Amino acid sequence: MDIQDLIIDDRKRGVFRVHRSCMTSSDLFQRERELIFDRCWIYLGHESEVERPGDYRRRTVAGRPLFFVRGKDGQIRVFFNSCPHRGATICRRDAGNAEVLRCFYHAWTFNTRGELIGVPRREAYGPDFDPSELGLKKPPRVDSYRGFYFVSFNAQGEDLVTYLAGGRDYLDLVVDQAEEGMRVIPGSNKYAMKANWKLLAENSLDGYHLIPTHRTYVDYMTGLGTDDSGDTLAARPPGAGRALGNGHCVSENIARNGRPIARWHPIFGEEARERIARVRERLVQKYGEDRAYRMADTSRNLLIYPNLLIMDFVAISIRYIEPVSPDRMKVTAWHLVPREESDAALTTRLDSYLTFLGPGGFATPDDVEALESCQAGFRATEAEWSDISRGMLTPCPGTADELQMRGFWRQWHANMQGLDTTDVQDGPPATSQAAAASSEAGDPGHCRTGER
Amino acid sequence: MTADGGCSLRATVEEFLFREAALLDEWRLEEWVGLFTDDARYVVPSTDLPEGDPKRDLVFIDDDIIRLRARTARLNSRYSHRERPRSRTRRFVSNVRVEETDEGHLSVSANVLVYRFRSGEGAPYVGTVEYILRRDSGDLRIAYRRAVLDLEDLSWHGAVSIIF
Numbered sequence: 017m018d019i020q021d022l023i024i025d026d027r028k029r030g031v032f033r034v035h036r037s038c039m040t041s042s043d044l045f046q047r048e049r050e051l052i053f054d055r056c057w058i059y060l061g062h063e064s065e066v067e068r069p070g071d072y073r074r075r076t077v078a079g080r081p082l083f084f085v086r087g088k089d090g091q092i093r094v095f096f097n098s099c100p101h102r103g104a105t106i107c108r109r110d111a112g113n114a115e116v117l118r119c120f121y122h123a124w125t126f127n128t129r130g131e132l133i134g135v136p137r138r139e140a141y142g143p144d145f146d147p148s149e150l151g152l153k154k155p156p157r158v159d160s161y162r163g164f165y166f167v168s169f170n171a172q173g174e175d176l177v178t179y180l181a182g183g184r185d186y187l188d189l190v191v192d193q194a195e196e197g198m199r200v201i202p203g204s205n206k207y208a209m210k211a212n213w214k215l216l217a218e219n220s221l222d223g224y225h226l227i228p229t230h231r232t233y234v235d236y237m238t239g240l241g242t243d244d245s246g247d248t249l250a251a252r253p254p255g256a257g258r259a260l261g262n263g264h265c266v267s268e269n270i271a272r273n274g275r276p277i278a279r280w281h282p283i284f285g286e287e288a289r290e291r292i293a294r295v296r297e298r299l300v301q302k303y304g305e306d307r308a309y310r311m312a313d314t315s316r317n318l319l320i321y322p323n324l325l326i327m328d329f330v331a332i333s334i335r336y337i338e339p340v341s342p343d344r345m346k347v348t349a350w351h352l353v354p355r356e357e358s359d360a361a362l363t364t365r366l367d368s369y370l371t372f373l374g375p376g377g378f379a380t381p382d383d384v385e386a387l388e389s390c391q392a393g394f395r396a397t398e399a400e401w402s403d404i405s406r407g408m409l410t411p412c413p414g415t416a417d418e419l420q421m422r423g424f425w426r427q428w429h430a431n432m433q434g435l436d437t438t439d440v441q442d443g444p445p446a447t448s449q450a451a452a453a454s455s456e457a458g459d460p461g462h463c464r465t466g467e468r
Numbered sequence: 469m470t471a472d473g474g475c476s477l478r479a480t481v482e483e484f485l486f487r488e489a490a491l492l493d494e495w496r497l498e499e500w501v502g503l504f505t506d507d508a509r510y511v512v513p514s515t516d517l518p519e520g521d522p523k524r525d526l527v528f529i530d531d532d533i534i535r536l537r538a539r540t541a542r543l544n545s546r547y548s549h550r551e552r553p554r555s556r557t558r559r560f561v562s563n564v565r566v567e568e569t570d571e572g573h574l575s576v577s578a579n580v581l582v583y584r585f586r587s588g589e590g591a592p593y594v595g596t597v598e599y600i601l602r603r604d605s606g607d608l609r610i611a612y613r614r615a616v617l618d619l620e621d622l623s624w625h626g627a628v629s630i631i632f
């Protein structure tokens with residue numbers, strides 16, 4: 017099948033279909049690696065994971081073993097986790113602290129700047145042996161935005177801030193909630209699914225599945241006296257699904273229950289009420305009513321294309337998807353919290369996180385089931401297409417519509433054809449001049465998330 | 469305490485743990501949650517931080533009795549999709565060690581192996597479970613249950629969808 021036929025995008029009739037070979041084909045998986053993961057900015061980690069000089073973290077990014085380490089000068093540097101000598105992995109734990117980095121195989125030693133500083137019996141190499149040529153190799157580009165570090169294996173291309181496009185404003189809405197910056201707390205939830213990685217990108221933005229898939233969660237919240245009682249899709253505020261350019265997308269909701277940052281709810285307890293009111297006051301003073309409202313009273317599931325999700329609703333989760341094979345992904349989730357939050361505030365936040373999120377929560381296990389179930393269903397190769405048309409003819413799609421998923425898929429489809437960008441909105445394909453204007457139409461301002 | 473006091477104490481605790489394992493394998497979850505005290509806590513730390521403290525760190529599970537009851541109600545619901553149809557499980561509990569605490573409670577640890585089978589696949593959860601047991605008019609009750617997985621991640625199972 018030709019790449020260009022993998023997606024049916026009929027904007028006039030409102031039909032959007034994805035060919036299921038996109039989730040099963042080894043050839044397409046390899047092509048994704050080359051045209052998406054080897055070209056885009058890919059999430060690596062958060063600055064707070066390496067607070068002290070010598071702190072390091074090991075990661076797999078786009079299939080490559082990497083690690084990042086904070087030097088004595090305070091700089092974070094990223095290296096391929098492979099000894100320049102023979103290739104052994106140098107960093108052999110997921111996290112730790114080291115003065116120097118020594119390969120166990122032949123004991124070549126590097127400082128945290130990646131310079132080769134020790135070679136046993138060096139005299140045997142002859143006079144032209146140059147340690148400066150044998151330092152740890154770095155990925156072509158590394159950059160960070162407000163504490164989030166990304167790497168690109170493509171030496172050319174747009175800088176990170178340009179790449180983030182409309183996703184940048186949403187990252188700001190998350191980070192600005194904290195007075196003293198954000199930190200990732202210790203511990204991560206590592207799990208995996210027998211499903212294609214793109215299904216989790218979709219699922220994380222999908223408001224349509226909430227009631228049927230997560231009914232037990234909704235029932236639990238109802239039992240605690242939240243206002244989810246009598247919850248139906250029709251009764252919920254629609255929220256907004258948006259495509260933010262470059263494949264970044266968001267599903268934005270008006271919070272019905274509490275948000276640990278600054279929307280109190282009885283579930284948090286009476287003692288939290290005053291504290292949360294004070295935080296809210298600070299946000300209003302600093303950012304004004306409108307922006308404080310968005311931080312405190314709206315929630316967002318943000319996809320930074322292709323494989324990073326910032327889930328900012330019951331708490332803030334960083335969710336990183338690592339494609340392993342067409343039918344398998346690994347997932348790591350971290351919990352991002354404001355640095356200044358006290359014991360009591362942190363307890364509220366941790367508790368809120370675990371109810372919904374994580375593979376031991378009341379919702380995530382059922383998402384795992386849903387995605388593995390889809391992948392199993394794809395073996396029925398005669399059933400060729402998945403439908404993602406919901407709300408395609410709606411002027412202001414809500415979170416139960418699927419513009420935010422179509423935005424992801426349109427970018428994916430463009431990249432797979434060797435194109436850098438595409439028109440990700442639902443309207444008729446734009447001319448280049450109109451495309452510039454439609455980036456405004458795609459701006460979050462054009463459809464409000466809801467009435468205040 | 470008699471000369472065999474230590475042994476009979478362990479036998480009593482083992483009997484309790486074997487009964488608990490049977491309740492879980494037989495999916496008698498309401499009876500199982502009835503073994504807990506009202507101030508109990510059930511904790512499963514993250515695989516990369518087995519010593520994790522749920523007050524500061526990210527864990528998989530940190531339930532008080534309200535959420536633990538809700539967890540069992542959820543697992544009994546037909547909408548608990550990850551366990552519908554239910555998985556088959558078989559638990560093996562061994563290496564039981566018992567110490568009396570200063571407060572007169574029992575600090576217990578046991579090695580636990582749970583095989584879980586579903587959807588044509590099977591894999592184990594392996595780890596150690598630590599308990600604080602209280603004596604309550606002749607019966608033992610669970611005041612604290614911390615299940616620490618030896619797995620490096622949840623890649624075999626995708627979730628902690630049963631009680632480990």
